[in-house]
Amino acid sequence: MDKIIDLLGQEAEYYLDHTCKTIDKKNIHIPGPDMVDRIWVDSDRNVRTLNSLQALYGHGRLANTGYVSILPVDQGIEHSAGASFAPNPAYFDPENIVKLAIEGGCNAVASTFGVLGAVARKYAHKIPFVVKLNHNELLTYPNTYDQIMFGTIKEAWNMGAVAVGATIYFGSEQSRRQIVEVARAFEYAHELGMATILWCYLRNNDFKNSGVDYHTAADLTGQANHIGVTIKADIVKQKLPTNNGGFTAIHFGKTDERVYSELTTTHPIDLCRYQVANGYMGRVGLINSGGESHGASDLKDAVVTAVVNKRAGGMGLISGRKAFQKPMKEGVELLNTIQDVYLDRTITIA
Incomplete structure (x- = not known):
């Protein structure tokens, strides 16, 4: 805790002592060691999917806490390999990506078919694999923001993955096709016994108004999350909200004034x-x-980010570039410091 307080500095009280008076914590299903028994046993997830969820929850420094720390490295496709790995060229080698996740005490490593497939026989039994199914590649010119499938569910299953991940660009021109594709993929993944993680990102140039970017507005990202769980994501990944009022600012969709006056504040x-x-x-x-x-x-x-996520009732952090764009020792330290937030029982739900 001393290290965490020191890092937060003058903002420590702001983050650590806040009490949430919007949606009461009593109504939140707070992560805990019994997540599979308490949340998922009564669902329609089959026994093998429950095993995969437990494998994900049960690995690394956060094992059996209900919280997860995942290392994601798909930026070689999403942001180009040069832009991603130039700060530390060692991570052009897939084995170093997996080693960082293991040394960093992560619950799982999430990456591409190529990265995980290159070292699957050596590492798939040592740390849970999350195979990222789709990507937005940045070599097509002019660039368009679309997520396309890079492989199949069966490929991920054959390499021993416990989960698959996918991105949907909600709000984009291609979002409805992506919803259908990912929903079908997640159905088959569950049939084969793999868990599912959805990157619920927004992407539309019109989600900006008067110089304010609402791609990370709480109301818009919250709705993206809600669509994501509707197509049976077992975990949703989202950017931390930085503002609110996206629906009202862009005069789009439907909302309710209570979303802003009762269900949220600016904290x-x-x-x-x-x-x-x-x-x-x-x-x-x-x-x-x-x-x-x-x-x-x-x-x-x-x-x-970890303190905000935990105190809000979230399940953890998925941090990549902050870890792999540094020497491995520093990357491990960053991952461990994130995990320390979730291991510290004095940091409670707000």
Whole structure:
């Protein structure tokens, strides 16, 4: 706790002492060691999927806490390999990606068919694999924002993955096709006994108004989460909310004034609580993304995100660039510091 307080500095009280007076914590399904028995046993997930969920919850430094720390490295496709790995070229080699996840005490490593397939026989039994099914590749010119499938569910199953992940760009021109594709893929993944994780991202240039970017607005991202759990994501990944009022600002969709006056405030924890609520009040765990690396502030930024996520009722963090764009020792330290937030019992649900 001393390290966490030191990193938060003058903002420690703001984040650690906040009490959420919007959606009461009593209504949230808070992560715990009994997640499979308490949340998933009564669902339609088959026995093998329950085994996969337990394998995900039961690995790494956060094993059997109900919280997860996942290392995601799909940026070689999403942001180009050069842009992603130039800060640390060692991670052009897939084995180093998996080693970082293991050394960092992660619950799982999430990456591409190519990365995980290259080392599956050596590592699939040592750390849970999450195979990312689709990507937006940045070599097509002019670039368009679309997620396309890079492989099949059966391929992921054959390499021993316990889960698959996918992205939907909600709000984009291609989002409805992506919803159908991912829903079908998740159905087959569950049939084969794999868990499912959905990156519920927004993508539309019109989600900006008067210079304000609402791609991370609590109301819009909350709705993206709600669609994500509807197509049976077992975990949803979302960016931490940075503002609110996206529906009202862009004069689009339907909302209710109480979303802004009663269900949220401007505090980051309350905004994140709304994201959690849209995942069936936390039945489907919310993991927030760590975001891009900013250098010296990465450790503090990661701790802030972890504290906000945990105190809101979320399930953990999925942090990639902040970890792998550094020497492995520093990457391990960052991952461990994130995990320390979830291991610290004095950091409670707000």
